Amino acid sequence: MAKSARPRAANPRSSAPKPAAVAASVPDVSAALSSPVEDDATFALRSLQQAHANNKRYDASDAELLKFYEQMVLIRRFEEKAGQLYGLGLIGGFCHLYIGQEAVAVGLQSALNEGHDSVITGYRDHGHMLAYGIDPKVIMAELTGRGAGISRGKGGSMHMFSTEHKFYGGHGIVGAQVSLGAGLAFAHKYREDGGVCMAYFGDGAANQGQVYETFNMAALWKLPIVFVVENNGYAMGTAVKRGSAETHFYRRGTAFRIPGMPVNGMDVLEVRQAAEVALEYVRGGNGPVLMELNTYRYRGHSMSDPAKYRSREEVQEMRDKHDPIEGAKQELLKRGVSEDAIKDIDKKIRQQVAQAADFAESSPEPDMAELYTDVLVETY
Amino acid sequence: MTKMMYRDAVLSTIMEEMARDPDVVVLGEDVVGGMGTAGGPEAIGGIWSTSTGLYDRFGPGRVIDTPISESAIVGAAAGLALSGKRPVAELMFADFIGVCLDQLWNQIAKFRYMFGGKSRCPAVIRMAYGAGFNAAAQHSQSVHQILTGMPGLKVVMPATPADVKGLLRTAIRDDDPVIFLEHKALYATSGDVPDDPDFMIPFGHARLCRAGGDVTIVSTGLLLGMCEAAADRLAAEGIGCDVIDLRTTSPLDEETILDSVEVTGRLVVVDEAPPRCGLAADLRALVAEKAFSSLKAPPLQVTPPHTPIPFARELESAYLPSVDKIEDAVRRVLAWR
Numbered sequence: 001m002a003k004s005a006r007p008r009a010a011n012p013r014s015s016a017p018k019p020a021a022v023a024a025s026v027p028d029v030s031a032a033l034s035s036p037v038e039d040d041a042t043f044a045l046r047s048l049q050q051a052h053a054n055n056k057r058y059d060a061s062d063a064e065l066l067k068f069y070e071q072m073v074l075i076r077r078f079e080e081k082a083g084q085l086y087g088l089g090l091i092g093g094f095c096h097l098y099i100g101q102e103a104v105a106v107g108l109q110s111a112l113n114e115g116h117d118s119v120i121t122g123y124r125d126h127g128h129m130l131a132y133g134i135d136p137k138v139i140m141a142e143l144t145g146r147g148a149g150i151s152r153g154k155g156g157s158m159h160m161f162s163t164e165h166k167f168y169g170g171h172g173i174v175g176a177q178v179s180l181g182a183g184l185a186f187a188h189k190y191r192e193d194g195g196v197c198m199a200y201f202g203d204g205a206a207n208q209g210q211v212y213e214t215f216n217m218a219a220l221w222k223l224p225i226v227f228v229v230e231n232n233g234y235a236m237g238t239a240v241k242r243g244s245a246e247t248h249f250y251r252r253g254t255a256f257r258i259p260g261m262p263v264n265g266m267d268v269l270e271v272r273q274a275a276e277v278a279l280e281y282v283r284g285g286n287g288p289v290l291m292e293l294n295t296y297r298y299r300g301h302s303m304s305d306p307a308k309y310r311s312r313e314e315v316q317e318m319r320d321k322h323d324p325i326e327g328a329k330q331e332l333l334k335r336g337v338s339e340d341a342i343k344d345i346d347k348k349i350r351q352q353v354a355q356a357a358d359f360a361e362s363s364p365e366p367d368m369a370e371l372y373t374d375v376l377v378e379t380y
Numbered sequence: 381m382t383k384m385m386y387r388d389a390v391l392s393t394i395m396e397e398m399a400r401d402p403d404v405v406v407l408g409e410d411v412v413g414g415m416g417t418a419g420g421p422e423a424i425g426g427i428w429s430t431s432t433g434l435y436d437r438f439g440p441g442r443v444i445d446t447p448i449s450e451s452a453i454v455g456a457a458a459g460l461a462l463s464g465k466r467p468v469a470e471l472m473f474a475d476f477i478g479v480c481l482d483q484l485w486n487q488i489a490k491f492r493y494m495f496g497g498k499s500r501c502p503a504v505i506r507m508a509y510g511a512g513f514n515a516a517a518q519h520s521q522s523v524h525q526i527l528t529g530m531p532g533l534k535v536v537m538p539a540t541p542a543d544v545k546g547l548l549r550t551a552i553r554d555d556d557p558v559i560f561l562e563h564k565a566l567y568a569t570s571g572d573v574p575d576d577p578d579f580m581i582p583f584g585h586a587r588l589c590r591a592g593g594d595v596t597i598v599s600t601g602l603l604l605g606m607c608e609a610a611a612d613r614l615a616a617e618g619i620g621c622d623v624i625d626l627r628t629t630s631p632l633d634e635e636t637i638l639d640s641v642e643v644t645g646r647l648v649v650v651d652e653a654p655p656r657c658g659l660a661a662d663l664r665a666l667v668a669e670k671a672f673s674s675l676k677a678p679p680l681q682v683t684p685p686h687t688p689i690p691f692a693r694e695l696e697s698a699y700l701p702s703v704d705k706i707e708d709a710v711r712r713v714l715a716w717r
Contacts, residue, residue, distance in 0.1 A: 092693055093514030143515065145692030156516040156691030173478060174448045174519030205446035208479070235448055236427075237410045243447040305427075370697050375687045 003334060042289060048259045048289060049250075051277045058107075062337055064340040068110060068268045069328045069347045072102040075127045076325055077353045078136055079299075082126065082143055082157075084305045090361060093145045095157045097125030100298035104230055105131035107271025108293075111279055116193070118166040118184045120177045121200035123158035124230075124297075125170045128200065132165050136352060140360035142338035148359070154368040154374065166195075175208030178227065185225035185288075196224040196282050204235025206249050213286070214258075219256040219376035222287035226278050227270045229252070229290070230265065232297045237309045250292035258290045264291030269331070296322070384449045387433055387567040389544035390430040390506070390544050394468055396577060396604040397552045401466060404552060407444040407453060408470030408506075427472060428567055430509055450476045454483035454505060458557075461503035464493065466552060474561060479527035488557045489532030494605055503558070504551045510563040510602055510652060511700055516691040522651075522671050525658035526599070528629040534558045534583055536629040537600040543627060546581030553580070555559040555611040565600040572621050584631035590639075591618025596640040598663055600626050603701055607650055610706040619711060629659055634666060641667050645676035646713045650701055677716035680709045 060068065081099040086095050098105070101124075109119065109131040120367040121128045129139055134150070142149030144155050151162045151170075160170040168184060171177040181199025189196035204322040205211065206229050218225050233240055241249050249258030259281070263274040271293065278289040296318045307315075332342060383391070398404045411431040416679055418697070425432025435443040446453050457469035468535045471477065475517050477484060491499045501534045511520035528535045534556055537546040544562070551558040589604060613619035622640040626633065641647050647667050649660040660681035667679055682701045690696055 049551070093691060094518060094519065142691075145695075151690035153695065154516075154690045156514060158518070159516055159691070172516065173476065175479075205449040208448045209449065209451050210479075235409075238412075238445050238447075242445060365692075365694050366692050368694070368698055371690055371698050372685060372687060380686065 004205040009248060010083065012037065022295050027262065045259050048261050048277050048281055050055070052261055052263070052274050056273060057267070057269040060269060060272070060277065062332070062335055064110075065269070065332055065335070066337065066341070066345065067327060068106050069325065069332060069342070070349065071106045071110075071115075071131055072325045073107070073346060073349045074136070074352065075099075075130050075346040077103045077255060077349050077354065078140070079126060079197035080131060081353050081357050082140065083303065084301070085140075085144065085357065085360070091157070093156050093158075093301045094123065095143065095234070096124040097297070097299045097303070098124055100323075101232060101265065101295045102127060102228060103268040103271050103328075104228070104293045105200075105267045107265075108275045108291075109228075110272055112198060112227035113195070115165055117195045117285065118168055118188070118197045119200075120168040120184060122174065122177055122202060122205060123170070123172050124202070125160060129158070129160060129162070129165075129167055132162075132167050132350065134167060135163055136356040137359040139358040144360040145366070146360060146363045147366040147370065148363040150352070152236065152347050152370055153373070154370065175205035177201060178205065178211045179214045181225055181227070182218050182223055185218065186226050188219065191328070194283065196226060198226045200228045200230055202235065203231040203233070203240050203244065203249060204238075206252060207244060212252075212369055215253055215256040215258055215290070217220050217251070217259050222285060224282050224285075225288045226259070226275075226282055227288060228291045229292045230291055230295055232295050234297070234301065234309065236301045237305065237307075239309065242251060248292070252287070252289055253290035258288050260290045260292065262294065265295030266318075266324045266327065268283045268324055268328055288296065290323060302316050364365060381572040384541050384573050385567065386538075386541045386544055386569050386571075387428055388661060389541040389573055389629070390428075390562060391432060391434075393545050393548040394431070395434060395551070396440065396553040397466075397468075397549060398434065398578075401552075403464065403639070404466045404468060404522070405442045405444065406431060406438075406470070407446050407457065409446055409448055409453070409472050411435075412443060414446040417717065425666050426470065428564075430561070430562075430567075432468070440611055441701050442494075450479040451483055452664065454480040456482060457489065457503045457505065458488045458491075461501040461557070462499055466504075468500050468504045468506060468552060471505065471507040472521050472713050474507040475521045477523055477526070484527070484533070485530055486524065487690075489530045489531075490575065500555050501557045503553045504548075504560055505552075506560040506562060506593075508559050508564050511689050511696060512565050514691055514693055514696060515651055517529075517688040518628065520696075522561075522653040524559075524561055524629050525653040526652075528619065528659065528662075529657075532557070533630060535561065536583065536628050536630065537563075538627065539563075539566070539601050539604045539625050541569070542573045543581060543587070543625075545573045547583070547627060549578075550580045550583060550676055554583070555596055561601070563659055565602050578674070580602070584630045584633050585627065586633035586636040587625040587627055588636065589625050590621055590623035592622050592644075594620045594639070594644055594664045595646045595648060595713055596622045596624065596644045597650060597710070598624045598626060600629065601652070601657070603650050603652055606701060606703045607706055609703045612706055613703070614710055619710065619714065624678065634670070637663060637666065639669050641671045642674045644689045645674050647675075647679035647705065648682060648709045648713055649679065650682045650706055650709075652687055652701065655681060656686055658661060662691045676715045678712050682706050682709045
């Protein structure tokens, strides 16, 4: 990955001929302009990349790695089950699965204080909720549109929210959550509670104008926010290179003096270590960080997308060589963790997901009166 | 006549107009949607299959996959149109007008007036609208109410493949900005479409789908099918309904509505948008003002409740107008004194 090895252009001022002495009566405007040299010294643009490059992977204990593995398997099995229920017609509407991207949410959110730091994302939201400890039952029941669902069956797959967990949704308009994230971060700063906001968006959303309005404000006000681009290679059906002029999304904060970090989003330990670096900077009151997590979705954009815009071989290659769960499993085995311990986790997760699905299928439909509730805090 | 689906009527009209006029260009998210640049059979051709094959025929200069940037899509379409092109821009979901409302409302709709008639903005902005797919609050809305309220836009809501053909052709050849609203649930419906390569339906001319004489029902888009079904049920009991398809909400064919209400004295407006400050309220005010002496009952409306659109299937069904609800409204308007 390209780091700071790029040769720096010579400072034009140092090589340019000295201007003639200005007459005393003319105000010296150059003093009002900051020196580019001084500027570079205070600009932390590449420092976080360097810090991450120096120490790429998180030094997890066996127990921690087992926990990461468990959370990733939970997301994978949950999403597979959701895909099945969708196929059976038990889930309607849109359903965007997180399969393949598990290491991102797990690696990043394991570094947050659950229930204290806030998280916000787009419509591919199941994984982020599961990684933040939200009960799979109420998520699955929302997918099936039941009264016991986390949004009482009114939101569905794309719209879920939990104030207790400080998970702020679940948003369907591409990119809108990024601006909302700035508000969440502003509240952390205002309350001086030490919390940060993690705002996720995709490589597609990275082309929405409001993302850049938000970058500017967040940097200007030094908001405690981590912007996370989950670059899975495709903005719906359009490959990144066909829809983005700058495909290295971590560089897109440069114009706003936001340091960026490219991260391998298929390795949970690398993700976690990158989160440590980013969070130390943000919690230190230095303002936002922009992380680009390079990842891959194995399924289509949504359940109705046959994903014909990419080859089977491409998907198979990612599954075979870069699968985050398989990677964590191999790492556990290498460390001498027993295969039985891993199998126990797999079994436990299968049960948990089966219970969530049973709950989601057997709990009652919403009461018809729910159509009219929750429009306002008050009523009309 | 050729039998074709609503979505194919959209596609074939765009294709014919692109072939006829080199100034017609198409842009939108995933309108090519394939791997690489060749388009080809693996390309999506838009999630609604309304641009399939355009890229192969007209190439990258005229069929443009955009980033997910609605403001810039509509803004670029407006700029293209101001300089003489005829862009057909697509917003994947009508709900996304929220992202680009400024370009629609403050820019496109106002150019001609505020520039003293010096500019033309022949842009067509197509978008898929409507509920019924459990797509929840941000992917199901009917937005004609908002756009119809903006002076400077024309708003079209075709209900049949033939109307798609005739109205979309008019839209593309029109010198004013046109919002072209396609109901998602109609894409797979079929109907006969005239083969005349210049078949056009003028804006502001409503279609009388049923003539009955007892009650006037006015609607648009998908809901006309429900209105006709309700009219058929009632006809079996000897109750005759005039069913009027507005086709365009702006301009509005007042005459057809008023002519019908002057005979029936009873009006039911059926709309998929929320009940307040919308098409249904507007039309009821129209007849109250201009056909007051003909009215035999207060005009009624069948709309969703004043709530966002719920996700769960049962809630969404309860939210939407239905044949039963329309039939009930007709009975109520007839029973009034």
